[in-house]
Amino acid sequence: xxxxxxxxxxxxxxxxxxxxFGVRHLGVTQGGAADWVSxxxxxxxxxxxxxxxxxxxxxxxxxxxxxxxTTLALTGADLGATLDDExxxxxxxxxIAAGQRLALESPRAGLRAYLAFPGGxxxxxxxxSVASTxxxxxxxxxxxxRVLNEGDCLTWAGDDAGRERTLPxxxxxxxxxxxxxxxALVGGAQIADFSGASVFEAFNTAWTIDQRADxxxxxxxxxxxxxxxxxxxxxxxPLGAVQVPTxxxxxxxxxxxxxxxxxxxxxxxxxxxxARLAQCQPGTEVWLTPVAAGQARxxxxxxxxxxx
Amino acid sequence: MSDPSIxxxxxxxxxxxxxxxxxxxxxxxxxAADRALRETFGEALIDLxxxxxxxxxxxxxxxxxxQSARAWVSEALQGLTPATSGExxxxxxxxxxxxxxxxxxxxxxxxxxxxxxxxVARHCARDYSxxxxxxxxxxxxxxxxxxxxxxxxxxxxxxxxAAGSVAIAERQTAVYPTLSPGxxxxxxxxxxxxxxxxxxxxxxxxxxxxxxxxxISREAFIERGGDPTPLAERGDTPTEAQT
Numbered sequence: 001x002x003x004x005x006x007x008x009x010x011x012x013x014x015x016x017x018x019x020x021f022g023v024r025h026l027g028v029t030q031g032g033a034a035d036w037v038s039x040x041x042x043x044x045x046x047x048x049x050x051x052x053x054x055x056x057x058x059x060x061x062x063x064x065x066x067x068x069x070t071t072l073a074l075t076g077a078d079l080g081a082t083l084d085d086e087x088x089x090x091x092x093x094x095x096i097a098a099g100q101r102l103a104l105e106s107p108r109a110g111l112r113a114y115l116a117f118p119g120g121x122x123x124x125x126x127x128x129s130v131a132s133t134x135x136x137x138x139x140x141x142x143x144x145x146r147v148l149n150e151g152d153c154l155t156w157a158g159d160d161a162g163r164e165r166t167l168p169x170x171x172x173x174x175x176x177x178x179x180x181x182x183x184a185l186v187g188g189a190q191i192a193d194f195s196g197a198s199v200f201e202a203f204n205t206a207w208t209i210d211q212r213a214d215x216x217x218x219x220x221x222x223x224x225x226x227x228x229x230x231x232x233x234x235x236x237x238p239l240g241a242v243q244v245p246t247x248x249x250x251x252x253x254x255x256x257x258x259x260x261x262x263x264x265x266x267x268x269x270x271x272x273x274x275a276r277l278a279q280c281q282p283g284t285e286v287w288l289t290p291v292a293a294g295q296a297r298x299x300x301x302x303x304x305x306x307x308x
Numbered sequence: 309m310s311d312p313s314i315x316x317x318x319x320x321x322x323x324x325x326x327x328x329x330x331x332x333x334x335x336x337x338x339x340a341a342d343r344a345l346r347e348t349f350g351e352a353l354i355d356l357x358x359x360x361x362x363x364x365x366x367x368x369x370x371x372x373x374x375q376s377a378r379a380w381v382s383e384a385l386q387g388l389t390p391a392t393s394g395e396x397x398x399x400x401x402x403x404x405x406x407x408x409x410x411x412x413x414x415x416x417x418x419x420x421x422x423x424x425x426x427x428v429a430r431h432c433a434r435d436y437s438x439x440x441x442x443x444x445x446x447x448x449x450x451x452x453x454x455x456x457x458x459x460x461x462x463x464x465x466x467x468x469x470a471a472g473s474v475a476i477a478e479r480q481t482a483v484y485p486t487l488s489p490g491x492x493x494x495x496x497x498x499x500x501x502x503x504x505x506x507x508x509x510x511x512x513x514x515x516x517x518x519x520x521x522x523x524i525s526r527e528a529f530i531e532r533g534g535d536p537t538p539l540a541e542r543g544d545t546p547t548e549a550q551t
Contacts, residue, residue, distance in 0.1 A: 236364025
């Protein structure tokens with residue numbers, strides 16, 4: 001079948017959807033698009049279900065050759081996308097003609113771009129999802145979780161991209177110029193067992209995104225947080241959990257995190273905050289800000305309403 | 309079981325804490341709570357992750373807010389009675405115990421001043437309870453180990469532990485379902501598959517199951533489809549030996 005051929009895959013280009021649910025009790029990680037908001041908008045631009053299978057491109061380096069014409073949508077990071085050397089605006093839908101090449105070079109802003117296809121990409125779900133988790137050998141084009149490789153052919157489910165749509169302004173997950181990145185955190189778990197000074201510092205200091213950041217977790221550097229409680233028995237970990245290992249430097253656990261773990265936590269970032277974090281390059285300063293679970297839920301439901 | 313606590317851990321997740329310490333006696337209660345929560349939440353449940361003493365309830369915020377979710381947990385746990393001991397499955401897992409595929413057999417035998425066979429006999433001597441699944445798909449944390457067998461994790465984890473590797477750490481034992489990094493002490497290898505997409509229920513082992521290991525020969529291991537390739541990396545010395 002004809003489609004888009006991967007001529008160059010880049011360092012980390014993965015099939016993703018909304019994630020793998022209902023199997024975490026078996027030790028299977030959630031997976032799914034790290035910036036699920038950008039995934040949702042890319043699919044919305046084509047009239048797809050918000051979490052339809054798409055391509056997550058981290059850091060760029062991707063070249064696709066079109067064997068057939070179609071309409072695509074690209075959101076998330078600005079990776080310097082071009083269509084036969086003509087710039088493609090970030091956050092847009094566009095037509096690619098047979099014989100054209102789409103290239104994503106390197107990050108100008110953000111880290112992860114999402115490329116959506118009419119009706120969603122073709123791939124066979126494994127345990128209910130096409131989300132690629134390399135560590136677990138689940139999902140992706142081959143069902144074994146591998147990254148996209150040179151020579152892979154991408155095909156999609158629909159032949160109609162629906163009516164023309166443009167992104168509403170101000171909906172992206174990338175911080176504006178000079179904007180302070182604040183990440184909403186629902187306090188809980190072991191937060192009461194940290195020193196008072198540490199809880200104060202957690203919410204009143206700039207944290208720096210460390211180089212050690214991937215789809216499992218993002219390490220923050222800053223003041224050393226002190227946990228005063230006892231050793232813990234491993235327990236289930238929600239998305240965005242802010243865990244603090246013995247060195248006192250928090251790690252925010254993302255989509256490919258382990259299902260259970262035994263480090264104390266301050267609570268968890270909201271899923272919306274996780275999406276923004278997924279676009280923060282190493283060295284970025286971020287601030288944690290407390291939010292009530294109810295407020296976080298309202299904001300989340302408002303986001304989902306946008307795609308109805 | 310003491311009064312369970314219900315703790316907020318995120319926008320859409322609660323931890324239900326039933327116990328404070330790891331204990332085989334927890335398991336009938338954990339199984340009962342698992343079932344009750346699944347029944348009560350039904351379609352509003354996204355994931356339920358039991359682990360030793362707690363259950364993480366990830367609920368659908370499009371159907372429930374925090375107050376209702378808490379109320380549903382309380383309702384589910386009302387009048388909970390422990391599952392009967394017969395509910396978990398029993399498994400016998402055949403293991404080829406050999407230094408080539410289980411390098412730490414040597415060091416543990418040395419430490420105890422006994423033969424390899426004695427270490428194997430001790431590992432095979434009791435039924436282990438599956439406490440929790442985690443770390444990797446189908447990876448089951450089991451215990452408790454014979455006190456004397458208890459061994460600290462390797463200080464530097466191996467980059468590659470072969471699928472089927474049977475391992476111990478502290479007072480727990482486990483089997484690596486797939487090739488992965490790992491810091492546990494390896495004693496041998498099983499030819500049995502622990503996890504598969506095509507397997508009914510995907511995972512061989514579930515919390516509350518009972519497992520006994522049984523020593524088999526190299527020939528029997530290969531006959532049952534086992535891969536006898538030696539574990540390439542030697543483990544480093546355990547933390548305890550360095551301090």
